Amino acid sequence: MRIALFGDIHANLEALEAVLADATELGVTEYVCLGDVVGYNADPAACLEIVRAMNCPTVKGNHDEEASGTHSLDTMNPVAAAALEWTRQQLSEEQRQWLMRLRMVRQVMDFTIVHSTLDQPANWNYVTNRFDAMANFSYQFTHICFHGHTHVPRVFVKTDKVQEVVADSIAIEPGAKYFINVGSVGQPRDGDWRACYAIYDFDAKVVTYRRVEYDIAKTQAKIIAAGLPPMLAERISEGR
Numbered sequence: 587m588r589i590a591l592f593g594d595i596h597a598n599l600e601a602l603e604a605v606l607a608d609a610t611e612l613g614v615t616e617y618v619c620l621g622d623v624v625g626y627n628a629d630p631a632a633c634l635e636i637v638r639a640m641n642c643p644t645v646k647g648n649h650d651e652e653a654s655g656t657h658s659l660d661t662m663n664p665v666a667a668a669a670l671e672w673t674r675q676q677l678s679e680e681q682r683q684w685l686m687r688l689r690m691v692r693q694v695m696d697f698t699i700v701h702s703t704l705d706q707p708a709n710w711n712y713v714t715n716r717f718d719a720m721a722n723f724s725y726q727f728t729h730i731c732f733h734g735h736t737h738v739p740r741v742f743v744k745t746d747k748v749q750e751v752v753a754d755s756i757a758i759e760p761g762a763k764y765f766i767n768v769g770s771v772g773q774p775r776d777g778d779w780r781a782c783y784a785i786y787d788f789d790a791k792v793v794t795y796r797r798v799e800y801d802i803a804k805t806q807a808k809i810i811a812a813g814l815p816p817m818l819a820e821r822i823s824e825g826r
């Protein structure tokens with residue numbers, strides 16, 4: 587059985603469609619969403635409806651939370667706040683309710699999913715080094731935990747110590763724990779503009795990253811046409 591783990595879609599419809607087509611082609615039958623379905627880009631409602639119709643396990647991201655609330659966005663960075671303000675107007679009350687009701691943490695088969703970290707999921711901490719990963723491992727009771735949030739694909743492994751492993755494909759060994767960032771579908775920040783997600787081959791116990799090209803010019807034109815901050819169109823082509 588092959589499971590696609592995808593998240594940080596951020597309202598990028600072209601990237602989401604390309605990822606789902608790639609997964610289908612590779613024989614994926616199960617899907618799991620790591621959150622941040624909306625925010626930044628120009629197709630929040632369309633992306634939300636696709637993910638909702640898939641009826642797959644989905645956890646809440648910080649942008650999902652902000653977009654479904656009505657509180658002030660003054661403390662956020664101005665570009666993200668402008669995009670979220672716009673996103674709120676694009677979503678129906680019912681769509682906002684769906685986002686609001688997403689859970690923070692879920693267990694799926696033999697793994698856990700969370701948008702940021704298991705130690706304080708509602709604090710939206712970023713995992714950028716092995717010390718951040720250690721804090722998560724204290725609360726990780728499954729073999730594997732998949733997450734997102736930094737938009738950078740990255741793997742930390744805990745054996746007798748915690749270390750980062752750099753590889754496009756990771757063999758899951760018994761006796762070790764894995765904290766795997768699946769990267770971002772709609773706004774990668776590792777310098778590669780292509781949509782990123784991961785496939786977990788449940789029987790072979792292998793996790794493989796995928797990078798998928800999509801019609802980025804179309805996505806950028808929609809961002810500009812929507813009146814969103816132009817830097818949001820620039821950054822997706824730089825993978826930043």
Ligand code: ZN
Binds near residue numbers: 596622735737
């Ligand atoms: Zn995100």
